[in-house]
Amino acid sequence: MSVISVKNLKKYYQVYQKEPGFWGSIQALFLRKYYNIKAVDGISFEIPEGELVGFIGPNGAGKTTTLKVLSGLLYPTSGEVRVLGLKPFERQKQFQANISLIMGQKNQLWWDLPAWDSFILNKEIYEIDEGIFKKNVAKLSEMLGVEDILKIPVRKLSLGQRMKCELIVALLHSPKVLFLDEPTIGLDVVAQKNMRDFIKEYNEEFRATVILTSHYMGDVKELCKRVIIINEGEILYDGSLVSIVNKFAPYKVIKVDFEKEVDVEKLKEFGEIEKYSGNFVEVRIKKGEVFATATKLLSEFDVVDLNIEDPAIEDIVRDIFNAAK
Amino acid sequence: MKKYWEVFKITWQQLLIYRVNFALWRLRTILQLLLVYFIWWSVFQSQDKVFGYTTASILTYVLVAALMRAVVLSTRVTDMIDSINSGNIVNFLIKPLGFIRYYLTRDIADKLFNIGFYIAEVSLLILLLKPPIIIQTKLPVLIPFFIATLGGLVIYFCINFIVSLTAFWVENSWGPLFLMSVFLESLGGGLFPIDILPKPLFDILMLTPFPYLIYFPAKLYLGSMSYSEIISGFSIIFIWITVLVALMRVSINAGFRHFSAVGN
Numbered sequence: 269m270s271v272i273s274v275k276n277l278k279k280y281y282q283v284y285q286k287e288p289g290f291w292g293s294i295q296a297l298f299l300r301k302y303y304n305i306k307a308v309d310g311i312s313f314e315i316p317e318g319e320l321v322g323f324i325g326p327n328g329a330g331k332t333t334t335l336k337v338l339s340g341l342l343y344p345t346s347g348e349v350r351v352l353g354l355k356p357f358e359r360q361k362q363f364q365a366n367i368s369l370i371m372g373q374k375n376q377l378w379w380d381l382p383a384w385d386s387f388i389l390n391k392e393i394y395e396i397d398e399g400i401f402k403k404n405v406a407k408l409s410e411m412l413g414v415e416d417i418l419k420i421p422v423r424k425l426s427l428g429q430r431m432k433c434e435l436i437v438a439l440l441h442s443p444k445v446l447f448l449d450e451p452t453i454g455l456d457v458v459a460q461k462n463m464r465d466f467i468k469e470y471n472e473e474f475r476a477t478v479i480l481t482s483h484y485m486g487d488v489k490e491l492c493k494r495v496i497i498i499n500e501g502e503i504l505y506d507g508s509l510v511s512i513v514n515k516f517a518p519y520k521v522i523k524v525d526f527e528k529e530v531d532v533e534k535l536k537e538f539g540e541i542e543k544y545s546g547n548f549v550e551v552r553i554k555k556g557e558v559f560a561t562a563t564k565l566l567s568e569f570d571v572v573d574l575n576i577e578d579p580a581i582e583d584i585v586r587d588i589f590n591a592a593k
Numbered sequence: 594m595k596k597y598w599e600v601f602k603i604t605w606q607q608l609l610i611y612r613v614n615f616a617l618w619r620l621r622t623i624l625q626l627l628l629v630y631f632i633w634w635s636v637f638q639s640q641d642k643v644f645g646y647t648t649a650s651i652l653t654y655v656l657v658a659a660l661m662r663a664v665v666l667s668t669r670v671t672d673m674i675d676s677i678n679s680g681n682i683v684n685f686l687i688k689p690l691g692f693i694r695y696y697l698t699r700d701i702a703d704k705l706f707n708i709g710f711y712i713a714e715v716s717l718l719i720l721l722l723k724p725p726i727i728i729q730t731k732l733p734v735l736i737p738f739f740i741a742t743l744g745g746l747v748i749y750f751c752i753n754f755i756v757s758l759t760a761f762w763v764e765n766s767w768g769p770l771f772l773m774s775v776f777l778e779s780l781g782g783g784l785f786p787i788d789i790l791p792k793p794l795f796d797i798l799m800l801t802p803f804p805y806l807i808y809f810p811a812k813l814y815l816g817s818m819s820y821s822e823i824i825s826g827f828s829i830i831f832i833w834i835t836v837l838v839a840l841m842r843v844s845i846n847a848g849f850r851h852f853s854a855v856g857n
């Protein structure tokens with residue numbers, strides 16, 4: 269049975285349009301023009317226990333909205349949603365006790381108090397057994413390397429340290445399902461890597477089901493075997509990371525270093541030129557023609573080095589989004 | 594139960610961290626108390642009895658009104674506004690935590706803190722100024738006084754809760770809240786006992802919830818109300834509590850529903 273099951277979920281926000289200025293405000297009091305923003309427009313997916321799924325899409329794609337629906341904060345406009353077999357919006361205790369939502373831009377730690385105090389509060393809220401609490405704090409803070417900052421007021425911590433404490437406080441009750449909304453946003457490269465390593469370790473160690481959203485491919489590439497690509501409220505792709513290449517990029521990239529500078533005009537016949545700088549070129553070539561093209565290049569020019577590669581996933585995803593526009 | 598005890602402790606910790614803010618707040622209430630106290634004191638320099646009050650009864654009224662301010666009017670419910678505006682309210686909605694119980698706990702923590710300071714301040718004031726005051730010892734008076742105080746507390750809690758919830762719909766809830774606090778303070782009897790107002794106005798006011806926050810309990814303490822006044826007062830408290838609690842629950846549901854539809 270799937271831990272998360274979403275069938276044809278739609279979430280439309282109703283907003284009203286207001287003419288600018290004072291008269292607009294008066295007008296809006298009596299006559300409001302409502303219209304819908306289709307934040308999520310009919311998406312379906314199933315996620316089995318223990319899977320770590322990357323949810324990617326550009327800003328405004330509907331990622332946060334989806335996570336809010338899944339965690340019971342938003343009522344779906346239509347469609348069916350089950351998490352751990354329960355309807356999130358009913359907000360049953362049994363549901364709340366087993367999920368956690370971490371949003372990169374929201375915080376639950378008490379700003380003026382040490383993270384430790386927030387931990388204790390959550391221990392009571394989730395009725396976590398003393399022994400388990402101690403074990404979890406010790407384990408999580410060791411995994412994240414923050415043992416020595418737990419007694420410092422949160423406002424004095426760096427963003428990276430704070431995010432780590434946010435992670436701990438959200439995981440103390442050992443949620444079976446974890447929703448992470450852009451957890452690496454604003455972090456520096458090292459902190460991003462730490463965060464990613466931790467998420468992976470947590471997922472493996474606790475067999476938690478995790479959905480991680482990002483508008484940034486780096487997060488997902490390292491972590492998730494399965495990705496769901498969403499744009500303008502619709503799913504464009506749901507499958508393994510590797511087969512994105514096969515599905516969306518029926519081409520390879522040949523990178524060639526030449527001995528001497530080569531005229532770009534002469535290279536155009538080989539394929540679509542991605543990059544060119546005198547004695548270096550990167551060309552896109554249809555999969556079936558790779559061998560022939562490489563042979564021809566080698567025979568016609570003085571080649572120092574030649575590489576045949578799959579296109580970068582970032583580039584493919586960018587193409588997908590551009591095509592969808 | 595234990596979770597609310599922890600909420601209580603965290604609220605006190607925060608008050609201690611913001612001790613400068615808190616000290617300023619206390620300073621404000623002391624100055625307010627002294628101001629009202631001396632105004633009435635100077636009024637009584639030339640007369641023995643004003644509006645049916647003696648020096649002792651009016652000064653006692655002022656001190657009890659200050660107690661009501663600490664017990665009834667101190668609150669943390671309005672923190673909710675910031676929490677809704679910043680979106681951090683989601684932390685409540687995803688946790689197994691009672692929304693009303695949470696804020697009630699924080700309110701009680703805040704009140705106890707304020708009461709402690711009130712006792713210290715007023716003891717000092719009494720020692721220094723030695724005003725003629727009425728020490729009430731009769732249980733038949735004190736028990737209704739306590740019950741009325743609790744009633745006032747519940748009314749104030751509900752009103753604040755309902756006004757704070759408007760943050761779900763409007764962007765600036767602090768405006769109405771500020772306006773309301775001015776009303777509550779004066780119409781509630783924080784500055785003067787409202788029975789010195791013209792009778793028709795007084796009669797109308799007594800039908801609103803405001804006088805039951807300060808005036809009614811303070812007046813009960815003085816032990817100078819008739820049985821019929823007491824009975825009608827308690828009936829009105831009861832009616833208002835019923836109405837306000839119902840309204841509060843409806844508003845919470847509406848607020849959550851609104852939030853879950855529009856997302857913020």
Ligand SMILES: Nc1ncnc2c1ncn2[C@@H]1O[C@H](COP(=O)(O)OP(=O)(O)O)[C@@H](O)[C@H]1O
Pocket residue numbers: 281282283305306307308325326327328329330331332333334855856857
């Ligand atoms: N509370 C809201 N009211 C109206 N529109 C919203 C609200 N929240 C998000 N939206 C809109 O819904 C769309 C999806 O937003 P969101 O789910 O936040 O996207 P993402 O997290 O992928 O960036 C966007 O067009 C956004 O402007």
Ligand SMILES: [Mg+2]
Pocket residue numbers: 328331332333449450
């Ligand atoms: Mg988002």
